[in-house]
Amino acid sequence: MTEFLKAYSIQSWLESAPQGYLEHTQFGHPEGEREPDRLLENPQLRDQAIGGCVQLVVGERCALAASSGLVNAAPDEASKRFLATQTLDEARHVEIFTQRLYDLGVKKIELEDVLSQRANPNLVKFAEVLLEKVDKKDFVAGVVGQNIVLEGMAFCVFEMMHQGALEQNPKFAHTLEGTIADERRHVGFGENRIGTLIQENPDRKPEIQAMQRDMSTHMLLAFNALGRGDDEQSQRTDELGVRILHEFKIRLERVGLEYQAPLGS
Secondary structure, three states, rough: OHHHHHHHHHHHHHHHHHHHHOOOOOEEEOOOOOOOHHHOOOOHHHHHHHHHHHHHHHHHHHHHHHHHHHHHHOOHHHHHHHHHHHHHOOOOOHHHHHHHHHOOOOHHEEEEEEHHHHHHHHHHHHHHHHHHHHHHHOOOHHHHHHHHHHHHHHHHHHHHHHHHHHOOHHHHHHHHHHHHHHHHHHHHHHHHHHHHHHHHOHHHHHOOOHHHHHHHHHHHHHHHHHHHOHHHHHHHHHHHHHHHHHHHHHHHHHHHOOOOOOOOO
16 A cells, blocks of 8 residues: 555656656647648648547546546545546646647637537547446446546557657647556556455446446447548557457456446447
């Protein structure tokens, strides 16, 4: 428990994030970087970027609501403090991806309409499954849904997007580097904390595994919608979905849960 307290303390967070990889950044990237002209001047590319960024904002708003809601549900002070730092991480993610929408030309007055019109319905349902557990103060199910399922998905998505942006869009790639570092820490907390709680509450397994199945179902449906288009795009999204589910299996095994295949798979 001593190592847990040290690794997930507020002091550790300060040293690694605000005073570490986020130092000298503005909205997640070095000051002065901007979206490339080839993206801003091409209506089709810009629209695709806006559509993708909308999903990031929707997902991060869910993560913000979940992590903040779990603070008072946590059974120990160390978890409360870690989730307080995660809440600020998620708030930062909402802010930086919202700022990117503004950088891409979305007007602030239009933001909520753009989000509601372009949010993938299955991503919204994915969030609803998680937030239902959070609203009930179900700490174990909430952390599995938030720090293993949602954060595990986000980690894979951000890594894929980061690889694609390295040469074409350094500003976005740098923004993603910080979020990837955050998600790595969040997933680590989920695995380390939940393993013990699952051992202490084995009767919770069926319910939590059913939640994982429902969230994974909505996730795959969301990816299927994103994959509609050319064959190359469809192949990339299919590969991403397979990779995420594979990593889910590994993470769930680490905490003592059995992976449940999505409905219809």
